[in-house]
Amino acid sequence: MNAQVKAKALKPLWRIENAAQAVFDPVPFKVYTQRDLERIPQLENLPAEQRFEMKVVASVLPFRVNQYVIDELIDWSNIPADPIFQLTFPQRGMLAPEHFERIATLLREGADKVELEQAVSEVRMELNPHPADQMEMNMPRDEDGARLDGIQHKYRETVLFFPSQGQTCHSYCTFCFRWAQFVGDKELRIASSEAGALHEHLRRNTDVTDVLFTGGDPMVMKTRHLRDYLEPLLQPEFDHVQTIRIGSKALTFWPHRFLGAEDADDLMQLLTQLVEAGKHVALMAHYNHWKELDTEAAQAAIRRVRSTGAVIRAQGPLLAHINDDPAVWAKMWKLQVKLGIVPYYMFAERDTGARAYFEVPLARAWEIYREAMQQVSGLARTARGPSMSASPGKVEIQGVAEIAGEKVFVLRFIQGRNPDWVQRPFFAKYDEQATWLHHLKPAFGEQKWFWEDEYETLRDDKLALAD
Numbered sequence: 001m002n003a004q005v006k007a008k009a010l011k012p013l014w015r016i017e018n019a020a021q022a023v024f025d026p027v028p029f030k031v032y033t034q035r036d037l038e039r040i041p042q043l044e045n046l047p048a049e050q051r052f053e054m055k056v057v058a059s060v061l062p063f064r065v066n067q068y069v070i071d072e073l074i075d076w077s078n079i080p081a082d083p084i085f086q087l088t089f090p091q092r093g094m095l096a097p098e099h100f101e102r103i104a105t106l107l108r109e110g111a112d113k114v115e116l117e118q119a120v121s122e123v124r125m126e127l128n129p130h131p132a133d134q135m136e137m138n139m140p141r142d143e144d145g146a147r148l149d150g151i152q153h154k155y156r157e158t159v160l161f162f163p164s165q166g167q168t169c170h171s172y173c174t175f176c177f178r179w180a181q182f183v184g185d186k187e188l189r190i191a192s193s194e195a196g197a198l199h200e201h202l203r204r205n206t207d208v209t210d211v212l213f214t215g216g217d218p219m220v221m222k223t224r225h226l227r228d229y230l231e232p233l234l235q236p237e238f239d240h241v242q243t244i245r246i247g248s249k250a251l252t253f254w255p256h257r258f259l260g261a262e263d264a265d266d267l268m269q270l271l272t273q274l275v276e277a278g279k280h281v282a283l284m285a286h287y288n289h290w291k292e293l294d295t296e297a298a299q300a301a302i303r304r305v306r307s308t309g310a311v312i313r314a315q316g317p318l319l320a321h322i323n324d325d326p327a328v329w330a331k332m333w334k335l336q337v338k339l340g341i342v343p344y345y346m347f348a349e350r351d352t353g354a355r356a357y358f359e360v361p362l363a364r365a366w367e368i369y370r371e372a373m374q375q376v377s378g379l380a381r382t383a384r385g386p387s388m389s390a391s392p393g394k395v396e397i398q399g400v401a402e403i404a405g406e407k408v409f410v411l412r413f414i415q416g417r418n419p420d421w422v423q424r425p426f427f428a429k430y431d432e433q434a435t436w437l438h439h440l441k442p443a444f445g446e447q448k449w450f451w452e453d454e455y456e457t458l459r460d461d462k463l464a465l466a467d
């Protein structure tokens with residue numbers, strides 16, 4: 001082997017020049033929020049009334065969209081139906097009529113700031129800002145009983161960490177279940193400012209095999225901040241932490257984070273370093289539609305992340321107006337597999353924010369899941385779901401069956417507050433309208449779910465601590 005060839009072979013894979021070299025050029029990140037709605041050229045052709053409606057909704061729910069999403073992901077000849085437009089731009093139906101009218105009236109009358117803010121905050125409080133008891137039930141405490149901000153530890157083997165610099169996203173999803181974190185209300189926020197608490201918690205909990213960095217989107221952080229959190233995990237005292245997951249929608253909203261951003265190479269270096277030190281690194285990519293995978297930059301970013309040895313797993317909710325169609329899921333899963341991504345979860349939309357606009361009945365969700373599964377090969381049948389992340393655990397609709405003359409949903413826990421609940425089938429009365437676990441009733445005349453008493457006890461204990 002001559003010296004030149006050898007040097008090339010030693011180059012990290014992610015440095016190999018790509019045919020689509022242009023996508024590696026730095027691209028400025030330009031973002032629009034509620035105040036800038038009037039400055040988005042593509043909106044100028046919309047009727048004034050529709051722009052006003054957007055402004056009303058964006059006063060309550062977070063709005064943020066960047067130039068890449070506007071220019072490359074949205075088909076402006078197909079609005080308002082375009083799925084990515086629905087995913088990022090506020091729509092009137094996202095607020096209940098009475099909430100919409102209340103805010104619209106104040107805006108029309110030019111109400112003063114204090115009055116408007118008061119109304120907005122009251123409306124927000126009615127939108128269940130913290131579904132599934134997140135605040136009270138999942139926050140671990142230190143030895144003195146003090147809450148460890150920025151850490152959620154709900155399932156034995158996985159710790160969620162919310163780094164404080166990662167509590168925003170490159171754009172916001174209109175259905176976001178963490179929306180409360182983005183509207184500036186400090187009380188609604190779950191974030192940690194320091195790595196020390198995380199590392200201490202992991203040191204003391206050797207049952208933990210997975211740490212999941214989440215937000216917001218940790219990929220909005222500079223690589224050097226990510227490094228501060230991640231590099232210490234390579235020390236031997238964290239050998240029990242096998243898997244580092246990073247939840248992110250940056251492959252959709254800002255693929256240039258992995259390409260031409262000033263610290264993109266540094267990020268590739270960091271991921272490579274973690275992989276080479278023996279960690280399983282998983283980018284838990286949030287996807288809702290195949291269109292998100294269908295740009296040159298998105299595919300180049302995926303190739304680049306994969307070339308570090310990190311795996312990409314895909315998850316996302318099923319949503320009316322965006323992806324409530326088996327053909328969309330089948331096409332998305334197929335494209336993911338083609339690009340080397342592992343489909344992981346299909347979620348049911350959580351009970352918060354604009355839920356009424358996006359929710360899909362569980363019965364329909366299961367049909368969509370099944371019909372999509374039937375269209376794909378085994379490698380794309382790795383997505384579990386539809387799954388509800390409810391307070392007792394992640395509950396999957398396994399199917400609809402008729403047992404002893406009764407039509408039922410067959411359910412199972414994919415994750416449970418008590419690991420013993422996991423994988424036990426249980427049954428709910430079939431209900432065509434139900435959209436969430438709390439709408440379901442046990443089948444066969446049972447009074448309670450098999451896990452209910454134990455859950456109540458766990459809940460009482462946690463809530464007592466929270467007082």
Ligand SMILES: *Cc1c(COP(=O)(O)O)cnc(C)c1O
Nearest residue numbers: 152154155158160389394414415
């Ligand atoms: C989904 C989830 C996890 C991870 O569960 P896996 O089934 O291992 O992917 C961890 N913590 C919380 C709170 C979750 O919702």
Ligand code: SF4
Nearest residue numbers: 169172173176216249
């Ligand atoms: S990427 Fe995730 S956290 Fe960010 S707005 Fe979308 S759903 Fe919310």
